[in-house]
Each structure stands twice: as structure tokens, then as C-alpha cells.
Amino acid sequence: MVLPAHLYAFTDAAGCIRELLRHYQEGLTGLLALLATPLTPWQLAEWMERNRPWEQISHGSRNIAASGSEAQLRRSWDAQRPSREASRGHTLPREWRE
Numbered sequence: 088m089v090l091p092a093h094l095y096a097f098t099d100a101a102g103c104i105r106e107l108l109r110h111y112q113e114g115l116t117g118l119l120a121l122l123a124t125p126l127t128p129w130q131l132a133e134w135m136e137r138n139r140p141w142e143q144i145s146h147g148s149r150n151i152a153a154s155g156s157e158a159q160l161r162r163s164w165d166a167q168r169p170s171r172e173a174s175r176g177h178t179l180p181r182e183w184r185e
């Protein structure tokens with residue numbers, strides 16, 4: 088039994104994690120597609136798929152959305168760091184090679 092801080096209790100934690108990972112991967116794929124044109128995190132957040140139109144999202148929630156799009160970009164950038172460093176001939180830290 089999983090008792091989250093919001094919504095309702097559920098039992099399939101592994102399934103929930105798989106769904107969250109799929110959801111975030113889809114969001115990241117969409118985000119990266121938007122980067123064909125340089126955009127600010129705010130502009131990215133504005134163009135990302137949402138559960139309602141951007142105009143209907145409160146200003147505070149828009150700030151959270153912009154922070155979220157920036158966090159996704161950082162995560163993507165950090166995930167690619169080992170291959171970027173290797174392509175430049177840098178020695179990778181031991182924990183990245185394991």
C-alpha cells in the first residue's frame with residue numbers, strides 16, 4: 088500500500104513508477120523537440136503540452152512550470168555529460184565508468 092501526500096492510496100508502486108518514467112520521458116522528448124529554436128525556460132514551459140491551456144494556468148503555477156522545464160533541461164544535459172566529456176577526450180570520473 089502506497090500512501091502518497093496527495094490524491095489517493097494505491098497498491099502498484101512499481102506500475103506507478105513505470106508510468107511516471109514514461110510520462111517524464113515523453114515530456115523530455117517533447118521538450119527536446121522544441122529546442123530546434125533557442126527558447127528560454129519560460130518559453131519552453133509555455134509551449135510544452137499541459138493538462139490545460141497556458142492561458143488558464145495561474146501565474147504562480149506558470150513559474151513552477153518554467154522551473155520544471157528548466158529542471159528537465161538540466162537533467163537531460165547532466166545525463167549526457169559522460170558522452171560529451173568522452174567525445175572531448177576528457178578522463179571520466181570513476182563513478183561514471185562503472
